[in-house]
Amino acid sequence: MPARLKLFLPLVVFFGLALLLFRGLQLDPRELPSALIDQPFPAFSLPSLASGETLNVEALRGEVALYNIWATWCYTCRVEHPYLLKLAQQGVPIYGVNYKDEPEAARRWLAELGDPYRDNIVDQKGTLGLDLGVTGAPETYLVDKRGVIRYRHVGEVNERVWKGTLEPLYDELLREDS
Amino acid sequence: MRAALIAGLIALLLSVSAAAVIETYQFDTPEQEARYHQLAAELRCPKCQNQNIADSNAPIAQDLREQLHRQLQRGASDDEIKDFMVARYGEFVLYRPRFGGDTLLLWLAPAVLLLLALIVLWRVVISQRNADNRADSGLSEEEQARLDALVAEEERSA
Incomplete structure (x- = not known):
């Protein structure tokens, strides 16, 4: 009997392989884990978009917040914008990183479309973006009370992403001790 | 004569298309330039995933080339530069992954x-x-x- 069963081995191997490859088909190869997960938010010293004052990483620490990488040249950011406004209304702290953009254009955009951000870091040269491992806009980082990056979302934040992924994590981080 | 002319024109066309992607950088030594080209060929563009940063003209690849050039000018070693990139973009950024850890x-x-x-x-x-x-x-x-x-x-x- 065992010899008989052995005949089925190639079939079993085949199905195992087929399952593995089928799973692979459904994965998005662009969805990379950030190298900065569980790392502190990188240090920076950059001007604020609204006030022009210099911002640094310590000044923004202390609460669970979203850091949204955006730019006026980024079309998806415009699509994402209304949802960020909605989140801000719900009381979710969102900081903007205005990535490789013209500050003047960015100010106009916020005046026109509304401003969901607590504050905006002007990253005109993309140096903070580089330290964050940003590959493009929009990207959104979830940072905990200690200033540690806990999650990165590449692409638009919308209802599905917020309800499905970000909000459960956000609520969990809120319950954590600082 | 005509063949030489045509060959010359083709060479000119090719050089123009190559220059469209790659910016020109100044290097202190030919050796440094060789290291630049080698590293640019080995570092993978995080956005356009099947290209190295030398071939890609995505903005992020331009930034990384600029960063690579700056680090070389500063005198960083190959390993230091790779560490810098891996710290930001993960092991993924290396086309020749290092032995150990996740890549075992x-x-x-x-x-x-x-x-x-x-x-x-x-x-x-x-x-x-x-x-x-x-x-x-x-x-x-x-x-x-x-x-x-x-x-x-x-x-x-x-």
Whole structure:
């Protein structure tokens, strides 16, 4: 009997392989884990978009917040914008990183479309973006009370992403001790 | 003469298309330039995933080339530059992944699979050979024993 069963081995191997490859088909190869997960938010010293004052990483620490990488040249950011406004209304702290953009254009955009951000870091040269491992806009980082990056979302934040992924994590981080 | 002219024109066209992607950087030494080209070929563009940063004209690849150039000018070693990139973009950014940690499976899987295949092959060959031996006489062990006994008796009486 065992010899008989052995005949089925190639079939079993085949199905195992087929399952593995089928799973692979459904994965998005662009969805990379950030190298900065569980790392502190990188240090920076950059001007604020609204006030022009210099911002640094310590000044923004202390609460669970979203850091949204955006730019006026980024079309998806415009699509994402209304949802960020909605989140801000719900009381979710969102900081903007205005990535490789013209500050003047960015100010106009916020005046026109509304401003969901607590504050905006002007990253005109993309140096903070580089330290964050940003590959493009929009990207959104979830940072905990200690200033540690806990999650990165590449692409638009919308209802599905917020309800499905970000909000459960956000609520969990809120319950954590600082 | 005409062939030379055409060849010259083609060379000119090719050089223009190459210059469209790559900015020009100043290097202190030819050796530094060689390192730049080697590293740019080995670093993978995080956005356009099947290109290295030398071939890609995505903004992020431009930034990384600029960063690479700056680090080389500063006198950073190859390992320092790779560490810098990996700290930001993960192991993914290296086209030639380093040995150890997360990449252990990647490096060892081929050797393990080859070993496995050799073991299977060896076992198949052995069992095949045993089957061949048996097929030669066409006798079971019992019959073989009887045959041996008969032959021995025959020899004694002869």
